[in-house]
Amino acid sequence: MRDVQWSFISLATSSLSHLLLRIVLGRELGPSGLGIYTLVFTIYIFGMQFAAFGIGSALTKYVAEFNDNLAKTKEYISSGMIGSLITGSVTGVVLYLLSNIISISIFNIPGMVSLLKVTALCFPFIAINKAVLGTLNGFRRMKAFAFLDVALNVIILLVSVFLVIFLDMKVLGAVLGLVIPTIILGLISIFFVRSSLIYPNRTFLQNNILRDVLRFGLYVVLGNSIGYLYTHIDSLMIGYYLNEEDVGFYAVAAIFIQGITLIPSSVQRVTSPTITKNHAKKEYGSIVKLLKSVTLKVFLLSSLFSLFLIVFGKTLISTIFDNMFLPSYLPLIILLIGYTIYSTFMSIGTFYSSIGYVELSYKIALFSAILNIVFNIAFIPKYGIIGAAMATSTSLIVLTLVHFFIIRHFVKGIWKLKM
Template sequence: MKDVQWSFIGLLTASLSHFLLRILLGRELGPSGLGIYTLVFTIYMFGMQFATFGIGVALTKYVSEFSDDINKVKEYVSAGFYGSIFTGFLTGILLFIISEYISTYLFKIPMTELLKITALCFPFISVQRMVLGTLNGFRKMKQNAFLEILLNVFTICLTILLVVFFNMGVVGAIYGFTIPTIIVGIFSIRYLNRYIIYPRRLMLGVIKKIRNFGFYVAIANSIGLINTHIDSIMVGYFTDEINVGYYAVATLFGYALLLVPSSIQRITYPLFSKYYAKKDYAAILNLFGSWVNKTLAITLITSFLLVICSKYVISFLFGSNYMISCSPLYILLFGYSIYSPYVSIGGFFSSIGKVNIIYKVMGLCVLFNIFFNVLLIPRFGISGAACATSLSLIISVIINMVIISKILKSLGVNS
């Protein structure tokens, strides 16, 4: 429970920072400026999956498994460190090259320079995620939370300074998260100094193992990110940045439902890995029952309160011109209420080494999501995008839970 509390504090700071920034940018830049920022940040989030390449998730698993063997831990951490630098630089260069194409031909929205600025921080966010994954494997959740708090407080303070006091607009907002990412990424290395050794030939096998595991994680996370953010991208493609701004407000409250289950997943993931290695399958089943039920109860209460108060909250925080965001919000709350309990135990497949299942299921759900978005957005606008997202999330939960049930039965556990 102490680990969950620290994990929750770290994620709460991230969510609160994200929430406050959207309020600030919505008021200062209007729906258009908020829409452009949302599109750039979404592209950044997608690129980050390839920059980190699942290395942080892989290290959580392997550090947790080999925590009693310090030499083995050093090999894995060092391999992850050098690998994260390489993949981060590669992703940053790629985004820098294709930024004009994304801006001019895909969205027809002027954001080429914003994407080039964003590309600079990929090597540093990659290293930071590697450090966070390692700390999670050690279950050093206090240090993990500190790094997240530092990054998010730094981001919101600098963004306020650049946007409000220096009146730099969207450019200031982009610098507001890229500069802190670079500085905190460099700072985070100090936590793993004693585990990083010089590369040698014997480490090639470890690098290959992390790469193979990380590849599937990166693909799965990228597809998962597409599944939850393709709606914003396609709203920008089919309509304009103003509607993206309105829709960003609705999704902001939807993402809030994932705060508690995401913090719980950070603890259940290494525990699943530990119990699976010990073949303690009954403990795995107990984790499922305990956290899914608790998360469901919290989610339903939160959703009910949001439905009642949403009009007043949106009007107070963003202004009456954002009331159009209420309709898609109600639809999104339904989908996220069903999806959130699954998130709390969503690290199960990775913990038992079956990461290939994740991207296959997510890939199928993305196809459904894209189909629904193409079908509904032209007719119903941002409400259609919300319907598409909710439907795909519900389909994802159903498929994943069926597969998990079959895996548990194959292990001799009555689920």
């Protein structure tokens, strides 16, 4: 519970900072400016999956698994930091080179070119930050984990508000407010794992630790990137089929949806190392009890939060943003249905990687992403942002059913034979 508390504080601060920043941008820049920032931010988060390359998740697993072997954990952590620097730098260069194509050829927004080039600068640093957070999560040093995460989000909020409001830098100020703190916190985060870093030597390189970390991370990044694309393809396709103003309306609905993902996401950060440890000890019964308890409680809490937003959603949108953003309400209601059901799996979202079947995450995410893209292509041109919400909500429900069918296979089949 103490770990969940720190994880919750971390995610709550992140969501609150995100909400406050979107409120400021919505009021200062209007739906169009908020839409452009949302597209840049979505591309940034998608690129971050490749920059981090799943190394943080790999370190969470290996550090938790070899927690009693200090020499081994140091090799994994040091390899992870080296790998993060490489993958982050490569991703940054790729985004920089593709900024013209993405901005003009895909979204037809020339003003995005310089924004994406600025964004590309922070990828090596966010990759390092994610590797450090994965290490702290593996050690279950959740207080330090929360501190780094909270510091990053709060500083992004403060710097962005200063640049947008006081220096009147508009969307560029919001993007710089994201990039500058990310670079600074990425460098500071190294301090938290400095005692676990070692210099590469011949033995270090011969153990192929970096190869193992990258191999594990490959499946994670494939699953995470496809999963992220899956849950954000609606915003990108709204930008492609419609315009940046519609992206802004949809972004407001997405902001409130973050509230429903807050609890399952914070719980998932703790269930991940817990399932890993229990699986290593072959304590399958403990994992089953954890799954049942966590998913039921998360579903009840998510349902209550959704009911609150259904009743007070219109009032909240018009009060916090403005009446011009009321077109966000109906997509919000539709999204709540899918995310309430999907929140149950979110709470145990790293289940496959925790038990050594990380490739399953990628395969299921690929299936669901294709399904969501098909729905979006069918619904957005006809129903606009309401169609995007319908597509996402429907595919989330299907995805949740598929996940629990597979988990039931482990519980009723493989583990039952071993228990």
